[in-house]
Amino acid sequence: MSFIPGHPVTAVVQRIEIHKLRDGDNLILGFSIGGGIDQDPSQNPFSEDKTDKGIYVTRVSKGGPAEVAGLRMGDKIMQVNGWDMTMVTHDQARKKLTKKNEDVVRLLVTRKSLENAVRQSMMQH
Amino acid sequence: MMQIDRLADMEEKLRILEDLNMIYIRQIALSLKDSDIQKKIDYEIRMREGACKLLAACSQRDQALEASKSLLTCNARIMAYMSELQRMKEAQVMQRVARRSSDAGPMDDRSPCKAKVAISDLRIPLMWKDTEYFKNKGELHRCAVFCLLQLGGEIFDTDMVMVDRTLTDICFDNTIVFNEASPGFELRVELYSCCSEEDYSAGSTPRKLASKLSTSLGRSSGKKMRGALEPGACSPTSNGGGAAILLPVPSVPGPKYHLLAHTTLNLSHVQDSFRTHDFTITGNEECSYWLPLYGGVCCRLAAQPHCMTQQMMSGCLRVKLGGEPQGWTNVYGVLKGTNLFCYHQKEDMEANVEPVLTIGINKETRIRAAEKDPHSKAQNICITNQYGGEEVMHTLAADSREDTQHWMEAFWQQFYDMSQWRQCCDDLMKIELPSPRKPAIVTPKQGSLYHEMVIDTSDDIGTVTDILARRIEEFDLRSQLGSPPHWMSLFDEDPPRSPHSHQHLPPHSPSPRLHSRCHRTPGLLSSNASLTSDSDSPTSVRPCFRQAWSPDSNSSSGRFRPRTLSLDAKLSTLRGRGYGGFRCNCQPPTASSGSPRPTQIALSCSSSTSSSSSSEGSNSQESDLGFSRPSSARRSLRNLRAKLDPRNWLQSQV
Numbered sequence: 068m069s070f071i072p073g074h075p076v077t078a079v080v081q082r083i084e085i086h087k088l089r090d091g092d093n094l095i096l097g098f099s100i101g102g103g104i105d106q107d108p109s110q111n112p113f114s115e116d117k118t119d120k121g122i123y124v125t126r127v128s129k130g131g132p133a134e135v136a137g138l139r140m141g142d143k144i145m146q147v148n149g150w151d152m153t154m155v156t157h158d159q160a161r162k163k164l165t166k167k168n169e170d171v172v173r174l175l176v177t178r179k180s181l182e183n184a185v186r187q188s189m190m191q192h
Numbered sequence: 193m194m195q196i197d198r199l200a201d202m203e204e205k206l207r208i209l210e211d212l213n214m215i216y217i218r219q220i221a222l223s224l225k226d227s228d229i230q231k232k233i234d235y236e237i238r239m240r241e242g243a244c245k246l247l248a249a250c251s252q253r254d255q256a257l258e259a260s261k262s263l264l265t266c267n268a269r270i271m272a273y274m275s276e277l278q279r280m281k282e283a284q285v286m287q288r289v290a291r292r293s294s295d296a297g298p299m300d301d302r303s304p305c306k307a308k309v310a311i312s313d314l315r316i317p318l319m320w321k322d323t324e325y326f327k328n329k330g331e332l333h334r335c336a337v338f339c340l341l342q343l344g345g346e347i348f349d350t351d352m353v354m355v356d357r358t359l360t361d362i363c364f365d366n367t368i369v370f371n372e373a374s375p376g377f378e379l380r381v382e383l384y385s386c387c388s389e390e391d392y393s394a395g396s397t398p399r400k401l402a403s404k405l406s407t408s409l410g411r412s413s414g415k416k417m418r419g420a421l422e423p424g425a426c427s428p429t430s431n432g433g434g435a436a437i438l439l440p441v442p443s444v445p446g447p448k449y450h451l452l453a454h455t456t457l458n459l460s461h462v463q464d465s466f467r468t469h470d471f472t473i474t475g476n477e478e479c480s481y482w483l484p485l486y487g488g489v490c491c492r493l494a495a496q497p498h499c500m501t502q503q504m505m506s507g508c509l510r511v512k513l514g515g516e517p518q519g520w521t522n523v524y525g526v527l528k529g530t531n532l533f534c535y536h537q538k539e540d541m542e543a544n545v546e547p548v549l550t551i552g553i554n555k556e557t558r559i560r561a562a563e564k565d566p567h568s569k570a571q572n573i574c575i576t577n578q579y580g581g582e583e584v585m586h587t588l589a590a591d592s593r594e595d596t597q598h599w600m601e602a603f604w605q606q607f608y609d610m611s612q613w614r615q616c617c618d619d620l621m622k623i624e625l626p627s628p629r630k631p632a633i634v635t636p637k638q639g640s641l642y643h644e645m646v647i648d649t650s651d652d653i654g655t656v657t658d659i660l661a662r663r664i665e666e667f668d669l670r671s672q673l674g675s676p677p678h679w680m681s682l683f684d685e686d687p688p689r690s691p692h693s694h695q696h697l698p699p700h701s702p703s704p705r706l707h708s709r710c711h712r713t714p715g716l717l718s719s720n721a722s723l724t725s726d727s728d729s730p731t732s733v734r735p736c737f738r739q740a741w742s743p744d745s746n747s748s749s750g751r752f753r754p755r756t757l758s759l760d761a762k763l764s765t766l767r768g769r770g771y772g773g774f775r776c777n778c779q780p781p782t783a784s785s786g787s788p789r790p791t792q793i794a795l796s797c798s799s800s801t802s803s804s805s806s807s808e809g810s811n812s813q814e815s816d817l818g819f820s821r822p823s824s825a826r827r828s829l830r831n832l833r834a835k836l837d838p839r840n841w842l843q844s845q846v
Contacts, residue, residue, distance in 0.1 A: 101843040110841035125843050157842050164846040 076153070078177040079185050080145055085136040085172050096164060096172065097131020098124050098138055103157030113141040115179060121145075122152045122160045124176070139178065146175040220277050229280075233273045240266035247446040253388060257336045257352060260447045264384065265349040268340060276345045302605065304375050304612035305504075307497035310623040311379065311457075312367035313466065314339060314350065317486040320357050335483055337362055337385040337452070343370040343377055354388065355483060362483075367624055373495070375612040379457040381489065383471070384449040387480040450481045455489060459614065462495045464621045494621040499609040500529040501620070505602035506541075507595060509534065511549060512587040520589070523548055527602055529620060530554045530610075532575070551586050552577050554617075555610060559603045561596070562587070571596050573603075 087094040102111055104120045113123045124142040127134045144152045147163045155163070164172060214237075218230060243263040250256050334356040341348050350364040362383075370379070453471045461469060468488045475482055498504075505527040510520040511534055523534035526541055534549040535541045553559075553575070562572035573588045573596065590596040610617040 096846045099843045099845040101841055103842070106841055126845075157844065161844045161846060 078143075078145065079181045080175040080177045081137070081181055083133075083136050083138050083174045083176055085132050085138065085174065087170050087172065088132045089170075094165070094167065094170070095131070096133050097128035098133040098140075099126040100144065100157075100160055100164070101125040103160055104154060105156040105158075114143070119143075120154075122155065122157075138174070138176065142176040142178045144174055144176050148173055217274060217277060220281050223281070229273050229277055233270060233277075236266050236269045236273065240270065253447075254336075256446050257386060257388060260386065260449060261336075261338055261349060261352055261384075264449050265340065265347065268342065269347045272342065272345050272347055302608050305498040305605075305609045306372045306374060307495045307613060307616065308369060308371050308501070308623060309343060309373040309377060309379065309462070309493070309495045310367055310369045311341060311381070311491055311493050312624070313490075313492050314362075314364040314366075314381075315490040316362040316383065316453075316471065317488060317490070318355070318360055318362065319484045319486040320360075321484070333357065334388045335385045335481060336388045336447070336449075337383060337483070338449075339364055340382040340384060341368050341370075342380045342382075343373055346370050355385075369623060369625065375459055375497075377458060379493070381455050381457065381491075382451055383453040383485075383489075385452045385481040385483055386447045386449040388447070450475065450479065452481060452483060453485055453489075457493055459495070459616075462493050462616055462621075464492075464494060464619070466490055466492050494623050495613070495616040496621055496623055497609060497613040497616050499606055499613070500617060503528045504606055505599060507599070508591060509599075510589045510591075512589075521548070525588070525599075527553065527599075527606060530617065549586075551575055553603065553606060555607075559600070559607075561600060573599060 085096050087096055100122050102108070102114070102120060102122045106120065108114065108120045109117045111117070111119070111123060113125065114121070122144045124133075124138055124140055124144065127138055127140050144160070146152055147160070148169065150163045152160055152163070217233060222230075240263060243259050243266060247256060247259040247263060250259060334354055336352050337355050338352045339350040341350070348368045348370075350366045350368070353362055353364065355362055370377075373379075451474055453473045453475075455469055455471050457469060461467065468490045471485060471487055471489045473485055473487065503526050505525075507525060509523050509525040511523050511525075512520055523536065524538045524541060526533045526535070526547075530553055532551040532553050533541070533547040534551070535545065535547045540547070554577075556578050558576045560574055560576075562574045571589075571593070573590070575586045575588065577584050577586075588599075590599055
């Protein structure tokens with residue numbers, strides 16, 4: 068998940084479809100995000116590359132919609148419903164996740180374990 | 193390709209020229225029998241080579257800037273020495289010519305004394321456009337600047353100062369002292385600047401953005417690119433004028449300084465206080481090294497002529513004190529500055545004893561040799577002064593005619609010096625010698641706890657909270673010695689603080705009564721203790737150990753609440769004061785147990801609150817701070833506060 072300027076960014080991603088939970092007037096997904104291009108990336112405990120200003124999942128509420136859908140803590144969110152999350156501010160990311168008229172959000176997330184798994188499976192063949 | 197070949201060719205030629213010039217210079221120096229200047233030139237050339245090598249070798253930007261600055265100074269000095277050499281050569285030739293023609297007119301045998309000239313406290317005001325000054329986004333346009341000061345053959349440079357739009361003035365703390373300046377001196381002050389921009393390839397911009405930018409340059413970046421590509425080496429004609437081809441400057445890669453402004457100061461600008469002088473600005477806004485100068489330079493230019501600081505004449509005298517015709521007193525006279533000090537004896541002067549008589553010698557004084565005293569062989573010297581409207585005359589006599597002559601000569605020289613140095617002779621101007629600079633004390637960077645922690649990717653929040661828990665215990669011990677900080681009172685049982693705490697609550701919080709009753713312990717989640725902050729101040733998220741965690745304390749004892757805190761707690765405090773259920777528990781969580789489930793407690797509290805505050809949703813097991821979505825008003829307030837703290841790594845719940 069490190070970036071080399073000039074080279075395309077590649078990552079192994081997993082699709083996660085979260086169905087928001089309606090709680091009265093609120094729609095909740097059940098996780099927290101951190102990061103953003105306006106945040107200090109060195110404080111991100113989950114990122115491998117401490118200059119990575121992407122959006123990371125910092126918490127997943129147990130039993131919440133996100134956990135049920137397969138989101139894990141430490142995941143990096145690459146896309147939300149087609150919107151890019153690798154180059155957004157924190158607030159922009161939050162807004163894309165919490166649109167009131169959307170009941171479902173489809174995320175593309177990546178994590179180190181995914182990459183390792185894919186690599187391992189490739190090596191086996 | 194042709195270009196490169198031609199460039200290499202030219203460089204080759206330049207080098208040959210250089211060598212030839214060096215031989216020529218050496219010859220001149222030898223013929224003048226002046227090895228002094230030649231030594232100086234050699235020294236400067238060696239310095240210059242060293243600076244070139246350093247410039248080529250260094251990787252850090254500030255090193256390169258310093259090396260470039262010394263290179264420029266060396267070049268300037270070499271120019272100055274060479275012009276000096278040329279002048280001396282010319283003078284020599286002229287002299288020979290004059291002698292030959294035996295047309296030497298009466299040499300002016302009186303030359304004014306030299307002086308020590310000091311320039312200090314240079315300050316150059318800047319004039320940023322107000323939009324620039326208050327801009328707080330975008331990269332800081334920085335320039336490295338320094339001043340080059342030249343008087344006669346002496347050239348000094350000030351230290352380098354980095355200037356960006358947060359500065360209103362460029363200040364140079366150096367005091368530069370020139371010795372041996374003549375009254376007609378010209379002190380040239382030049383301001384050199386060099387654009388100091390970070391490379392785009394550094395990690396300051398997001399990589400994706402950087403790659404996008406590499407293909408197209410904006411206006412400001414284009415300027416910087418042009419500046420970097422500019423081949424403008426220090427112009428050889430900038431100093432010592434006219435010696436352009438004598439020693440061409442080798443061009444080296446690296447940052448290059450350009451002349452931004454200059455001015456020339458002379459005797460008329462000398463004053464014992466600060467004065468502002470005009471600055472002639474070269475360059476315009478399009479240059480990369482441009483800085484918006486106000487157009488003036490403020491400095492203190494002081495001069496100490498030798499006649500004011502040194503003893504110009506000393507010897508034994510006889511003074512007629514009082515009106516008595518016979519009352520001659522033997523004194524030891526010292527002519528210094530604007531006074532003739534008369535001591536009893538020479539030893540007194542050395543011992544700093546007060547003089548017996550002090551006669552002022554200034555512009556108003558009139559000295560004349562009196563007619564021959566019938567009683568003595570020598571002439572008397574009459575010094576007349578005006579002391580507040582009254583004329584006072586002192587009569588002195590020297591021991592012999594030659595002495596008298598010497599004294600008269602000294603007085604005339606003194607008058608001449610004073611007329612030449614004008615305002616410098618009114619009073620002695622103070623010149624502070626620059627003291628050896630102390631190395632700047634670098635304070636260790638204050639960082640947040642995150643900077644001190646090393647988090648392995650395999651670790652998770654558990655490690656973090658472990659570290660924090662240990663810290664909290666330390667703090668606990670430490671703080672038990674002293675009185676707890678005043679903010680600890682926030683966590684008192686008593687309600688007096690609760691109105692204060694309420695201000696963080698949304699006005700429509702439905703459960704204020706809970707707050708007033710319960711402790712404000714967020715009955716949280718994991719058993720890991722760590723820090724959190726309960727207050728809303730911008731420092732709230734900084735790891736300050738506001739709550740100590742004592743695993744065995746139970747509830748109301750003392751000020752330390754048993755809190756099971758985790759990183760998440762931090763988020764909750766940012767998030768919602770509306771978590772009535774979480775903010776107060778009717779009983780402290782059983783933190784000592786392994787994995788507490790204070791959720792039930794929380795639930796019980798929350799169940800009595802309305803839904804706008806915490807809601808666990810339909811699940812009863814809940815280990816987190818819940819799903820409740822704070823209202824937008826609260827969120828914007830929280831966001832604002834969180835955003836105000838740059839150290840805060842914002843996390844939002846969705």
